[in-house]
Amino acid sequence: MTRGEPCIGIVGAGIAGLRAANALLKCKVDARIVIFGDETHRTYNRPGLTKKRYPSSDAPGTTIAEDLKVNGVENKALTWRLDTRVETADLREKVLRLSTGETFAYDALVIASGVRPRTSVEGDNECEFHAHRTLRGLDDAQHIHSELQTSKKVTIAGAGFVACELASLAKEYGCEVVMLETRRHGPFESILGRRIAMALGRWITQNGVTFLTGDSAKELLCDPGASNLESSSDRPLFIEAIGSVPNVEWLRGNGLDLSDGVRVDAYMRVPEREGVFAAGDIARYPDPWTTEDLTRMEFWKNAIDTGDLAGRSVASSLGYDSKTSRIGYFPSIATEVFGLRIQIAGNPKTSDSMEIVRGDLDQLDCGVLVKFLRGEVMVGAAYMDKGARFNSVYIELLKSLKAH
Amino acid sequence: MKIFVDRIKCQNHGLCAISAPANFELDTDGELQYHESFDEEHIDDIEDAIDSCPLQAILLNRDAA
Numbered sequence: 239m240t241r242g243e244p245c246i247g248i249v250g251a252g253i254a255g256l257r258a259a260n261a262l263l264k265c266k267v268d269a270r271i272v273i274f275g276d277e278t279h280r281t282y283n284r285p286g287l288t289k290k291r292y293p294s295s296d297a298p299g300t301t302i303a304e305d306l307k308v309n310g311v312e313n314k315a316l317t318w319r320l321d322t323r324v325e326t327a328d329l330r331e332k333v334l335r336l337s338t339g340e341t342f343a344y345d346a347l348v349i350a351s352g353v354r355p356r357t358s359v360e361g362d363n364e365c366e367f368h369a370h371r372t373l374r375g376l377d378d379a380q381h382i383h384s385e386l387q388t389s390k391k392v393t394i395a396g397a398g399f400v401a402c403e404l405a406s407l408a409k410e411y412g413c414e415v416v417m418l419e420t421r422r423h424g425p426f427e428s429i430l431g432r433r434i435a436m437a438l439g440r441w442i443t444q445n446g447v448t449f450l451t452g453d454s455a456k457e458l459l460c461d462p463g464a465s466n467l468e469s470s471s472d473r474p475l476f477i478e479a480i481g482s483v484p485n486v487e488w489l490r491g492n493g494l495d496l497s498d499g500v501r502v503d504a505y506m507r508v509p510e511r512e513g514v515f516a517a518g519d520i521a522r523y524p525d526p527w528t529t530e531d532l533t534r535m536e537f538w539k540n541a542i543d544t545g546d547l548a549g550r551s552v553a554s555s556l557g558y559d560s561k562t563s564r565i566g567y568f569p570s571i572a573t574e575v576f577g578l579r580i581q582i583a584g585n586p587k588t589s590d591s592m593e594i595v596r597g598d599l600d601q602l603d604c605g606v607l608v609k610f611l612r613g614e615v616m617v618g619a620a621y622m623d624k625g626a627r628f629n630s631v632y633i634e635l636l637k638s639l640k641a642h
Numbered sequence: 643m644k645i646f647v648d649r650i651k652c653q654n655h656g657l658c659a660i661s662a663p664a665n666f667e668l669d670t671d672g673e674l675q676y677h678e679s680f681d682e683e684h685i686d687d688i689e690d691a692i693d694s695c696p697l698q699a700i701l702l703n704r705d706a707a
Contacts, residue, residue: 285696289653305651308698539657542693572655572696579672581656626668629656633663 244269244556247334247342249324249488250350251275252284253538254518254545256310258348261549263313265560271316272342274334276323279376282306285538287379288403289574291410294387302380324351329492329511346552349489349500349508349516350545353482353536358395358459368393368476373400385475386411392475393418395459397425397439397449401479402575405447409576416448418455425575429586430620434608437599438575438622445576482536484520498522499534504564506548513555517541517548526566527585527617535569543567568640577624578602581632584639586610586618595635596628607632644678644706645688651699658691658700666691678706 246262246269248255259271283306292301310316323337327347334342355372373382382404386392392408394401397419408415419425423432424439443449450458484499493510495501500508500516504524508514518541525533544565553560570583586592589610597606603624610618616639621632645665654674658666664684666676680688692700 283696283698286698289697306698538696539694570657570660570694572657574653574655579655581660583660623672625670626654626656626672627670629659629668629672633660636660 244345245343246271246346246348246552247344248273248348248350249327249334250348250352250518250520251277251279251281251318251320252350252352252518252541253281253308254352254521254541254548255348255350256281256308257542257545258350258515258517258549258552259316260311261546261560262553263311263315265550265553265558267553267556267558269315269345269556273316273318274322274324274336274342275318275320276337277375277377278321279303280318280320281308281310282376283308283538287373287376288400288407291407292383294384302383303376306376324488326488326490327492329489329494329514332513344513346513346555347515348548348552349514349520350518350541350548351485351488351520353484353499353519355478356481356483357478358480365476367473369473371475371477373404373477373479374482382475382477386413389413389475391416392477393458394477394479395420396479396481397422397427397435398479398481399426399571399573401425401477402438402442403573404477404479405442406445406575409446414448415446416450416458417442418458419449419451420455420459423451424449426580426582429582430608431586431589431592433592433599434620434622437602437606438580440600441576441578441602482519484534486520498532501532505551505562506544506565507551507555515548515551517544521548523565525585526564527569528588533585535567537569537571539570540567570636579621579623579626581621582618583620583636584610584616584618586620588612589617596631597623607635609635643680644703645676645680646678646701646703647674647676648699648701651697652695653697653699655696657694657696661691661694662687 286306326335391414393416395418424435427435486496499520499522502516519536522532522534525531550560550562572581593609595607605623605627607628608620619635656668
């Protein structure tokens, strides 16, 4: 096979993959770029999947897909291979094996295959009592939205971002909502700690959700009371939102560190193999916030920043002049749960104490601003409010957090 | 160039106000307020705000004077 211009494979059609491609095009890299996606959709706005209700129109799916479309650049150097899985990779020979039976030879590879939902039910989506679902892709969301439009009762396992947004959404659709959190005391406990988690649990309860923790949640994980078997389609919806698993299986056998995603350096380079890069939810990189620690983040802006950087690093590896700099990502996320805006910045996980700067945890809707400290140093901040009474104070806090 | 916020998509999450406080802010009711025009020196902040929006509600109208 004769090859002129280099060929760049990007595995994953999510925002990290798209941004890597955009960065390459911006650097005017003279190469053929191919994006592989296992869904049938081009890049869409994943956070938007659980952000709002869609009217039950004739074709609700189309509405969601249209609403959440992310405009990519049209460029003849870029090819989309959708509905195509990369089954295995030989990173020594630089060849991918595709679900279509074809092979694909690359000169540089960007791994942006993301994560998939963790689930407790193996194989089949149905248990004896429920229709089990998870939410990751656009098709999942389309299914769940149309179910919520008709479902009277929905059970949600988990209390993270997806679970909380889903609960809020299901209530808006008029469903009866039960949330089950077996391991923790409330939402976001692993990030914000027990006191805030419990306050958020109370907030969710005040908004009409049956929020169960510990053993009482465990008992309901699969409802043993629902003994008269209904037909499959009538089974109540049970959505598992209990975390995620990095999609690394296709990379096995190549000597990479796949212990939690794909380990990369501060430029998104996979150290074991030349010409291989990773970005997005799957990339585990040196945490700019702590020394000698690695971090892996599953947020939209992280996927954008690491995707951009991976693209620029590929360009630079091919001899193009591109502005590469070590990852300097500032984690800042927001969600809304029953009208309560929740903003989190920095890395509260690494704190050893917290300090309430404004407000009262028993009245979250009146505004609560919290500072997270490790020793004397602020490492994170969180702000919860129905309005934005303390927003300017929060932004001031973040300025000193960014400067650290 | 001017900033345009799609008010139907915007849910007032406020991440833009963190990225580019010179152009975006949440008022005390939590509603987003913003200035359409910006100084060229703030373009990096504006682009950061556009990327940060979880609803992808912010656009740059490159043709607007």
